[in-house]
Amino acid sequence: xxxxxxxxxxxxxxxxxxxxxxxxxxxxxxxxxxxxxxxxxxxxxxxxxxxxxxxxxxxxxxxxxxxxxxxxxxxxxxxxxxxxxxxxxxxxxxxxxxxxxxxxxxxxxxxxxxxxxxxxxxxxxxxxxxxxx
Amino acid sequence: xxxxxxxxxxxxxxxxxxxxxxxxxxxxxxxxxxxxxxxxxxxxxxxxxxxxxxxxxxxxxxxxxxxxxxxxxxxxxxxxxxxxxxxxxxxxxxxxxxxxxxxxxxxxxxxxxxxxxxxxxxxxxxxxxxxxx
Numbered sequence: 585x586x587x588x589x590x591x592x593x594x595x596x597x598x599x600x601x602x603x604x605x606x607x608x609x610x611x612x613x614x615x616x617x618x619x620x621x622x623x624x625x626x627x628x629x630x631x632x633x634x635x636x637x638x639x640x641x642x643x644x645x646x647x648x649x650x651x652x653x654x655x656x657x658x659x660x661x662x663x664x665x666x667x668x669x670x671x672x673x674x675x676x677x678x679x680x681x682x683x684x685x686x687x688x689x690x691x692x693x694x695x696x697x698x699x700x701x702x703x704x705x706x707x708x709x710x711x712x713x714x715x716x717x
Numbered sequence: 718x719x720x721x722x723x724x725x726x727x728x729x730x731x732x733x734x735x736x737x738x739x740x741x742x743x744x745x746x747x748x749x750x751x752x753x754x755x756x757x758x759x760x761x762x763x764x765x766x767x768x769x770x771x772x773x774x775x776x777x778x779x780x781x782x783x784x785x786x787x788x789x790x791x792x793x794x795x796x797x798x799x800x801x802x803x804x805x806x807x808x809x810x811x812x813x814x815x816x817x818x819x820x821x822x823x824x825x826x827x828x829x830x831x832x833x834x835x836x837x838x839x840x841x842x843x844x845x846x847x848x849x850x
Binding site for chain 1: 721722723724727732737739741745746747748750751763793794795796797798799800802804815816817819821822823824825826827830831832835
């Protein structure tokens with residue numbers, strides 16, 4: 585049954601074979617990240633239990649947290665009525681999903697026609713990525 | 718100040734001038750929908766306080782709930798570190814965001830290599846859309 589990947593064919597892969605994938609914290613419900621997945625990324629996320637995305641900037645598969653150690657352990661995988669988007673319910677290791685050292689990437693809030701930083705830095709990114717310059 | 722829309726220019730509009738927009742219930746934290754916005758949709762969502770998206774299938778602006786009455790009242794607008802995705806925190810009128818009559822569009826859950834329906838229909842879509850055939 586491990587080779588039964590027909591469920592992957594049910595996803596309506598978009599342009600470039602990608603769909604948006606939301607990671608949501610399984611304890612707090614906080615939306616941590618929105619990234620992109622191709623077929624292989626979703627397959628690996630399901631098989632390994634760690635969130636794997638397609639990096640559009642690096643143009644390669646990307647194990648979330650591969651450098652920082654802040655991996656996302658996959659608790660549940662859901663899709664929507666159109667099967668063109670994914671939610672991963674995750675345990676966010678280190679409670680830091682954002683490369684800026686914040687819990688969530690969605691830390692900019694619109695207030696009076698301005699984007700305001702609305703969440704604290706938990707850990708200095710220089711300390712998170714220190715071994716990688 | 719109502720003409721100050723420079724905050725819209727800070728968004729990194731993607732292919733076709735669109736970014737993904739997540740709607741999250743302000744009370745429950747449930748992720749209701751993932752839709753798409755262009756500049757005008759985001760501007761109207763902010764100005765009117767009702768979620769407006771760009772429908773890729775209809776190829777036009779789409780006031781969420783325009784037919785069903787299940788509009789989304791916008792409580793908060795957030796963006797992420799890359800400014801290429803949006804979260805609307807919303808009050809979902811009728812508690813139904815999905816055209817299938819469910820609370821959330823994300824009702825398919827992966828279990829043993831199969832997508833299983835994991836949420837009940839709250840209201841028969843035939844009753845929701847009855848005036849529109």
